[in-house]
Amino acid sequence: MQEKTGVGELPPPPEESKAHGRERLLVCLGPSLLSLRLIRTTHRLAAAQGAKWFALYVETPSHERLPPEKSEIVSQAFRLATQLGAQVVKVSGFRIGNEILTFARENQVTKIFVGKPLKGRWRRLFGGSLVDHLIWNCNAIDISVISGEGEGEGEKITAAPARSKISIALRGYALAFGGVGVCTAVAGVLFFYLSFTSLVMLYLLTVVVVSSSLSRGPAIFSACASVAVFTFFFVPEYWSFKIANPEYAITVIVMLVVSTLISELTARIRYQARVARRQEQQTAALYDMSQHLGATDSHHTLLEAAVEHIARIFDGHVTIILPAADGDLQVAAGASLPDDVREAMVARWVYRYGHTAGAGTGTLSAVRGIYVPLLAMETPVGVLRLELSQPEHLLAADALPLLEALARQLGLAMERDKLCREAREAQLEIEAERMRNTLLSSVSHDLKTPLTVIAGSASSLLEGENALDAATKTELAHTIYDEAKRLDRLVHNLLEMSRLQSGQIRLNKEWHVLEEVIGNALHQLEPQLQGHPVKINLPADYPLVNIDALLIERVLINLLDNAMKYTPSGTSIEISGRLQDQEAVLEVADAGPGLPSGNEERIFEKFFQSAPGSSRGVGLGLSICRSIIEVHGGRIWVANRPESGATFSFTLPLEEGAPSLDQDLPEIKDNQGYEASHSSH
Amino acid sequence: MKLRILLIEDDPQIRRFLRASLPTQGYELLEAESGREGLGLVAAQIPDLILLDLGLPDMEGIEVIHRVREWSNVPVVVLSARDQEREKVATLDAGADDYLTKPFGVGELMARIRVGLRRSSQAREGSKETVFSMGNIAVDLEKRQVFRGSEEIHLTPIEYKLLATLIKYQGKVVTHRQLLKEVWGPSHIDQNPYLRIFILNLRRKLEDNPTRPTYLLTDPGVGYRLRDQEISGL
Numbered sequence: 001m002q003e004k005t006g007v008g009e010l011p012p013p014p015e016e017s018k019a020h021g022r023e024r025l026l027v028c029l030g031p032s033l034l035s036l037r038l039i040r041t042t043h044r045l046a047a048a049q050g051a052k053w054f055a056l057y058v059e060t061p062s063h064e065r066l067p068p069e070k071s072e073i074v075s076q077a078f079r080l081a082t083q084l085g086a087q088v089v090k091v092s093g094f095r096i097g098n099e100i101l102t103f104a105r106e107n108q109v110t111k112i113f114v115g116k117p118l119k120g121r122w123r124r125l126f127g128g129s130l131v132d133h134l135i136w137n138c139n140a141i142d143i144s145v146i147s148g149e150g151e152g153e154g155e156k157i158t159a160a161p162a163r164s165k166i167s168i169a170l171r172g173y174a175l176a177f178g179g180v181g182v183c184t185a186v187a188g189v190l191f192f193y194l195s196f197t198s199l200v201m202l203y204l205l206t207v208v209v210v211s212s213s214l215s216r217g218p219a220i221f222s223a224c225a226s227v228a229v230f231t232f233f234f235v236p237e238y239w240s241f242k243i244a245n246p247e248y249a250i251t252v253i254v255m256l257v258v259s260t261l262i263s264e265l266t267a268r269i270r271y272q273a274r275v276a277r278r279q280e281q282q283t284a285a286l287y288d289m290s291q292h293l294g295a296t297d298s299h300h301t302l303l304e305a306a307v308e309h310i311a312r313i314f315d316g317h318v319t320i321i322l323p324a325a326d327g328d329l330q331v332a333a334g335a336s337l338p339d340d341v342r343e344a345m346v347a348r349w350v351y352r353y354g355h356t357a358g359a360g361t362g363t364l365s366a367v368r369g370i371y372v373p374l375l376a377m378e379t380p381v382g383v384l385r386l387e388l389s390q391p392e393h394l395l396a397a398d399a400l401p402l403l404e405a406l407a408r409q410l411g412l413a414m415e416r417d418k419l420c421r422e423a424r425e426a427q428l429e430i431e432a433e434r435m436r437n438t439l440l441s442s443v444s445h446d447l448k449t450p451l452t453v454i455a456g457s458a459s460s461l462l463e464g465e466n467a468l469d470a471a472t473k474t475e476l477a478h479t480i481y482d483e484a485k486r487l488d489r490l491v492h493n494l495l496e497m498s499r500l501q502s503g504q505i506r507l508n509k510e511w512h513v514l515e516e517v518i519g520n521a522l523h524q525l526e527p528q529l530q531g532h533p534v535k536i537n538l539p540a541d542y543p544l545v546n547i548d549a550l551l552i553e554r555v556l557i558n559l560l561d562n563a564m565k566y567t568p569s570g571t572s573i574e575i576s577g578r579l580q581d582q583e584a585v586l587e588v589a590d591a592g593p594g595l596p597s598g599n600e601e602r603i604f605e606k607f608f609q610s611a612p613g614s615s616r617g618v619g620l621g622l623s624i625c626r627s628i629i630e631v632h633g634g635r636i637w638v639a640n641r642p643e644s645g646a647t648f649s650f651t652l653p654l655e656e657g658a659p660s661l662d663q664d665l666p667e668i669k670d671n672q673g674y675e676a677s678h679s680s681h
Numbered sequence: 682m683k684l685r686i687l688l689i690e691d692d693p694q695i696r697r698f699l700r701a702s703l704p705t706q707g708y709e710l711l712e713a714e715s716g717r718e719g720l721g722l723v724a725a726q727i728p729d730l731i732l733l734d735l736g737l738p739d740m741e742g743i744e745v746i747h748r749v750r751e752w753s754n755v756p757v758v759v760l761s762a763r764d765q766e767r768e769k770v771a772t773l774d775a776g777a778d779d780y781l782t783k784p785f786g787v788g789e790l791m792a793r794i795r796v797g798l799r800r801s802s803q804a805r806e807g808s809k810e811t812v813f814s815m816g817n818i819a820v821d822l823e824k825r826q827v828f829r830g831s832e833e834i835h836l837t838p839i840e841y842k843l844l845a846t847l848i849k850y851q852g853k854v855v856t857h858r859q860l861l862k863e864v865w866g867p868s869h870i871d872q873n874p875y876l877r878i879f880i881l882n883l884r885r886k887l888e889d890n891p892t893r894p895t896y897l898l899t900d901p902g903v904g905y906r907l908r909d910q911e912i913s914g915l
Binding site for chain 2: 512519522659
């Protein structure tokens with residue numbers, strides 16, 4: 001509790017004692033503030049002796065009925081014990097004393113610390129208190145009893161009874177009352193036909209029914225009410241609580257004992273079923289989460305999946321806070337942080353020390369969120385924040401361990417993701433390095449050839465000014481011009497390649513008429529195309545496609561350039577378009593010798609030339625084509641034609657919302673008025 | 682009197698190459714190495730045409746255009762590199778008349794200069810021609826009739842207006858934005874796809890081979906231009 005005050009300084013958590021001696025201490029926790037004191041005392045002793053110590057909480061059916069502030073104390077005790085280095089254990093059972101001793105023996109505990117009970121004096125008369133039980137049965141284990149004097153139990157906690165809980169409880173009692181009433185009515189009708197013992201059975205049946213469907217309070221209430229009503233109405237003397245016959249008295253007492261036992265036992269079964277269900281839910285939640293995290297492939301989707309999953313389990317807002325590049329924490333996924341400077345401070349504290357903190361944890365609990373560190377290899381890699389939708393519903397004591405388990409799973413998944421990414425990056429780095437080397441060697445070769453020609457021709461012109469005839473001069477000038485153009489294309493392809501490779505390309509997509517794009521490509525290649533007749537076969541109503549026209553034009557230029565390079569002059573080139581399965585398919589077919597088989601895929605690789613060294617270009621053209629088509633979401637492939645030659649085909653997805661080729665456009669209609677009033681030409 | 686061309690370009694090799702070629706074509710060349718110097722020469726020498734490089738060290742090309750256009754209608758031809766596509770279109774929309782992409786040949790340069798100079802002289806004298814003809818296409822601008830050979834072609838009002846606009850700027854590139862603004866009005870400047878559809882239809886009506894047009898040329902990523910009569914094959 002005292003941590004609550006000092007959010008400003010945010011002190012580090014206490015050191016865990018590293019060395020463990022032979023002493024093993026056990027502190028028993030309960031839903032009382034005394035537990036916190038017990039923990040500190042035990043911690044001091046354990047630290048002094050270098051002993052390993054346990055903090056044990058026995059969860060009995062009564063734990064379920066604890067008011068929220070009491071369960072909050074239990075949670076706080078857990079947190080505190082964890083921080084102080086205890087091994088915190090929670091067991092479920094009915095007899096606290098027995099559970100404690102079993103645990104102590106199993107773990108070779110040498111000393112048990114329990115709190116001195118303030119209340120329950122009457123209970124000591126029956127069966128003795130917990131302390132008595134422990135002392136009688138402890139054998140070799142020491143028992144230390146610590147008094148709770150001055151602790152002022154319960155004073156600090158303001159009771160905030162939830163209205164809904166009361167009304168639910170009242171409803172239970174009303175139902176129990178109703179059940180007994182119905183039973184009495186039935187018994188009244190059957191009174192003359194049934195024996196005295198059968199009536200008892202009828203009431204016992206009611207108690208079974210009531211306690212199997214309602215909680216413990218109404219169950220016991222129904223047991224007592226049944227006995228009272230039965231005694232009043234059906235035991236002579238009738239209409240009074242007087243019992244005429246001692247035999248009847250025995251029957252009534254047996255009935256009281258049996259019905260109380262039934263209600264108690266049924267409540268226990270229900271409790272166990274609930275515990276089992278909860279544990280099953282938690283296991284399912286963990287399993288489900290691990291399934292989800294395993295199925296994601298990117299860092300972002302991993303975080304999103306975790307946020308969604310944890311938010312669903314706890315019904316709250318989840319935020320994942322990770323360190324940014326500059327080391328400062330930033331929200332990486334999920335809801336944004338509330339506008340409270342303390343929230344960020346707690347997040348930093350949790351990130352720094354790797355301890356859970358925040359609302360309901362006993363550490364820095366003045367904030368609205370619960371902060372759990374995301375640990376990978378015991379090092380915090382981030383912080384998970386959970387803010388419950390209904391803050392008054394503090395986390396149940398066992399929900400926090402579940403949250404921590406989920407956070408641990410997420411931390412591991414993030415670590416795995418990070419390692420995968422690093423491995424991939426290293427691979428890419430090697431790949432890029434290899435690429436750079438290949439590029440440098442082939443580019444330097446391919447740049448040198450035209451440069452040699454240009455330099456040679458220009459120097460011939462300079463030196464042979466008088467000796468050369470006009471025709472030769474023109475020839476040399478042409479050579480220089482052609483080689484310069486070739487250099488330009490090469491440089492353009494290199495630039496395009498590096499843009500595509502770096503992933504920095506921004507597609508400038510617009511709706512385009514393919515006919516125009518093809519026309520532009522042909523226009524660019526006009527001089528070289530002289531030797532090759534080009535046939536275009538495109539339906540007149542071919543739809544518009546959403547593309548980056550300059551890039552698709554580059555694809556067509558490279559394909560046409562390729563066709564011209566590898567086919568003899570005079571052969572025709574055919575460009576055709578068709579529609580197939582929601583895709584536009586464009587084909588560039590030549591009538592050359594075709595491809596040597598086996599190279600259909602490889603020719604789209606970088607620097608691949610089907611006949612190395614024999615032709616011009618670095619073999620970049622087709623790989624650029626492939627990159628461009630792929631960023632457009634299409635495919636590119638090549639096949640030999642049955643007659644002779646090769647067909648390069650590529651697809652472009654047909655998207656929704658293409659402007660229609662139909663002329664009757666609403667925009668235009670709107671403008672008829674504008675058109676008429678401005679027809680000054 | 683020789684027509685004077687101002688070259689604003691920071692690269693000495695390009696200045697050298699133009700210094701060698703422009704005077705042989707009958708122009709007088711003024712040179713400026715920076716935007717600031719260029720603007721000074723525009724005011725002091727009143728050139729007939731400006732060649733403006735887009736990669737100046739001291740000023741953005743678009744700023745030079747804005748400053749010049751504040752007081753002068755002198756034709757401006759922009760010289761741009763391949764990676765300056767956006768800037769090029771922006772300068773054209775801001776008032777530059779045409780552009781050339783580096784590397785360019787002297788033939789292309791001369792064609793641009795001729796068109797630019799002709800347009801500025803037309804603007805001074807006012808065009809009196811009422812019949813426009815180009816190849817086998819004839820347009821009667823007064824009667825609003827279009828002929829292909831001897832056959833009259835029917836154009837929709839929008840198609841006619843599109844053609845008339847291109848005729849008005851013949852030989853010069855007209856950006857998508859300018860065309861949409863002149864034909865459809867200022868609220869339609871983002872409707873490039875519709876413009877493309879109308880150009881396609883116009884080509885189908887006027888061109889022998891609409892895929893390889895000879896009159897209505899595309900400047901990819903920039904706009905359209907109507908072929909200049911004096912240039913062929915560019």
